[in-house]
């Protein structure tokens with residue numbers, strides 16, 4: 001028998017506050033599973049427990065698609081790709097034509113692309129279904145560890161024939177996934193796990209070279225406590241009380257530091273945006289990813 005203390009010494013310490021002391025794992029705590037298990041029946045009710053995720057969906061799909069478009073390499077020999085800030089030098093008409101040409105080539109290239117996607121902590125499939133409907137997607141695999149939400153996800157997707165063969169849900173831990181993907185998404189999930197560094201490490205391992213990792217979570221700060229817990233849970237009641245825990249929030253700088261320390265030469269942070277919920281108007285991006293909720297796009301370089 002190996003003692004708990006000895007085991008701890010064997011396990012390298014991880015970042016992210018309290019999680020440092022826990023063991024490496026991508027599994028979910030019983031509390032979190034119990035919580036989401038209860039919310040599962042109203043997952044697809046747009047005015048139910050996941051209303052805030054339904055409202056966020058278009059904003060995150062825009063973020064994902066914009067970042068993919070901006071990072072598509074156009075390698076057609078007949079396309080002129082300026083090596084400088086052409087907009088500052090050419091007349092507007094000329095730079096507009098260059099831009100239109102590039103946009104066209106990007107669209108043509110994306111039309112031929114077929115991305116395999118892994119959605120980690122997919123819940124009932126609010127994001128996974130939309131990702132599977134994108135023309136650039138070959139197949140989406142959604143994984144989650146809450147049995148009832150996977151059941152809800154399967155039932156809901158079975159109602160749309162377009163998703164047949166394009167979307168699969170698995171009750172599976174991330175470390176058990178064997179395939180590699182072009183796109184890995186992990187939205188509104190990292191703030192619910194005990195060891196987020198392990199999720200990042202395994203998510204990165206599942207990504208093919210040149211693949212994209214998209215994530216969203218919440219900065220650990222007073223503003224996040226005020227907006228997501230005090231206002232969100234207790235005053236406006238947009239999410240059920242007990243959904244969030246401030247100590248599990250992760251600063252965007254911590255995600256960047258993790259990549260800098262663990263994948264210094266193999267990653268590029270493409271984009272990081274703050275996102276804010278405006279009651280009655282929904283979610284919108286802003287330029288301060290260090291406050292409140294945020295989205296991040298990271299590319300694997302080799």
Ligand SMILES: C[S@@+](CC[C@H](N)C(=O)[O-])C[C@H]1O[C@@H](n2cnc3c(N)ncnc32)[C@H](O)[C@@H]1O
Nearest residue numbers: 026027028036121122123126144145146187188
């Ligand atoms: C707030 S929901 C987000 C669902 C979905 N990503 C979305 O944004 O629409 C968080 C989900 O993460 C799942 N989850 C929590 N810890 C997990 C883990 N360690 N592995 C896989 N899923 C997990 C929960 O079961 C829940 O379905």
